[in-house]
Amino acid sequence: MNRRMLTKEDEAAGDEVEVRREDQDKINKFSRLHQRELNLEEELKVKHKEKEELDDISMELELADEDDTVPYKIGDAFFHLPLPQAQEMLVSSNSQIEEEVSVLEDKLSTVKDEMTQLKVELYARFGRSINLET
Numbered sequence: 123m124n125r126r127m128l129t130k131e132d133e134a135a136g137d138e139v140e141v142r143r144e145d146q147d148k149i150n151k152f153s154r155l156h157q158r159e160l161n162l163e164e165e166l167k168v169k170h171k172e173k174e175e176l177d178d179i180s181m182e183l184e185l186a187d188e189d190d191t192v193p194y195k196i197g198d199a200f201f202h203l204p205l206p207q208a209q210e211m212l213v214s215s216n217s218q219i220e221e222e223v224s225v226l227e228d229k230l231s232t233v234k235d236e237m238t239q240l241k242v243e244l245y246a247r248f249g250r251s252i253n254l255e256t
Contacts, residue, residue, distance in 0.1 A: 138251075139249075149244065151236075151240060152237060152241070159233045159234065159256070162229055162233065163230065166230065170223065173216065183212065189205075191203060191204055191205070192205055
């Protein structure tokens with residue numbers, strides 16, 4: 123992210139463009155979308171971490187004895203389950219997280235597309251007078 127201050131010449135050369143109500147609405151929408159993008163990226167990181175942890179647990183359970191009971195966390199409590207049942211529940215949890223990741227990635231893509239469109243419109247109107255780099 124390159125940030126620089128305008129030189130005196132650039133500042134003087136900048137034509138003052140009147141900010142209309144619709145322009146301000148677009149700027150506000152861009153700001154809201156940027157915040158939503160940050161939130162979605164954070165959620166995505168959490169989901170990827172959860173998926174990685176589930177994959178690690180699945181690998182560990184493959185080494186366990188078939189007759190063992192395994193502590194499985196449901197909510198805030200741990201239940202001792204037979205290994206096959208715990209593995210089934212892990213597979214189910216893993217597929218659920220994959221679906222959630224897919225939904226989050228779709229939402230993030232939509233938000234980024236909207237932001238790109240707003241950038242094009244706002245830069246076309248304001249040129250170098252506005253900074254929308256995130």
